[in-house]
Amino acid sequence: MDKDKNIAIRVDNVSKIYRLYNKPSDRLKEALGFTKEKKYREHKALDQVSFDVHRGETVGIIGTNGSGKSTVLKIITGVLQPTMGNVTVNGRISALLELGAGFNMEYTGVENVYLNGTMLGFTEEEINKRLPEILRFADIGDFVNQPVKTYSSGMFVRLAFAVAINIDPEILIVDEALSVGDVFFQAKCYHKFEEFKKQGKTILFVSHDLSSISKYCDRVVLLNQGVKVDEGSPKAMVDLYKRFLVHQEGEPEKHIAREGEWRSKIQVNPNLLEYGEKLAEIVDFAVVDKDGKLTNTIEKGTTCTFKMKIEFHKDLQEPIVAFTIKDMKGTEITGTNTMYEKIEVPAKKDTVVEVSFTQKMDLQGGSYLISFGCTGYMEGDFHVFHRLYDACSVNVVSMKDTVGFYDMNSRIEVQVTK
CATH class of the missing domain: 2.70.50.60 (abc- transporter (atp binding component) like domain)
Known part of the structure; x- marks a missing residue:
């Protein structure tokens, strides 16, 4: 357990190095000891990345494709092991990474809820309590009693998201998952996300949606080609990120x-x-x-x-x-x-x-x-x-403000009809 009780996640000097082979036979020869010649080149997906996420904080991670965003999330959640460095997590995590990765396609929706809940460490009694809210959130009707292999892609992600977000985690990790389903389901997902923030949950959030990053995050970490460039306010990091998008990386x-x-x-x-x-x-x-x-x-x-x-x-x-x-x-x-x-x-x-x-x-x-x-x-x-x-x-x-960013200038008519 980390000595600093205020730290929910600590990423300490983490690197992830992959060996890339030109052809599968080179990997096999090396594994069997048939060659002493180096048959691979190294690719650093992450290079000595460090940052902290404090309890109750919402931290965003942004960067261009291939910058290492998803890799660092997978290391934090234990899906991958770092080549070097350490990660400390204090609290129960729910990760919205690859939705439905643990589903059995032959099982029904309800059976998969129990399967996933058990994998996350919940007892049957605890899952029973959460089941009505999970099914209400997924809103896929009688399909919950049908094998998952019969689901449309939309129903599949709705159920997977509902399971992941309704297990009452202390730490929520989100990788582009809020863009699933139709516009109404997305609105429901964002509402749940806002509920988590108000409850003081810790959230680590990866997204290409810079508006969402600016709206929800307290702090943002910017990665580029596996290296942490900087961290700071959402506005400053989004502005810097836009410079990387057009290869204007120098000091502004x-x-x-x-x-x-x-x-x-x-x-x-x-x-x-x-x-x-x-x-x-x-x-x-x-x-x-x-x-x-x-x-x-x-x-x-x-x-x-x-x-x-x-x-x-x-x-x-x-x-x-x-x-x-x-x-x-x-x-x-x-x-x-x-x-x-x-x-x-x-x-x-x-x-x-x-x-x-x-x-x-x-x-x-x-x-x-x-x-x-x-x-x-x-x-x-x-x-x-x-x-x-x-x-x-x-x-x-303004002499009159309405809801949201702008005024729709509605003309209101009231009639007494009876």
């Missing part, structure tokens, strides 16, 4: 060197993130209210414009100009670009183009972050010409 430039005429009249984030190849450069940007005034404050329900000025240093084919709006936690709420809107942007070398996005501001009252970008394709490959993350903030002033 913290400030824009040039001072534009527009942005000198609004409040600009002094710590905005800027990167890109600069074949096209965003040299100025602004937020404009309904009266044409450059401002960081917009009244809800009025028209506003996000605009930017782009200088092209090379002839480009169909550049994509974009803006996005995020909340203060870094969750992307909305945004659009010229490709979605089917607007062509002329891009000739040494020309400057102004692009304006005008819309009605229906977001709820509060503060939001605005990002600008110019990207595109060259010879079929995606390129980031210039991006400005969290360039400025917008404060939406």
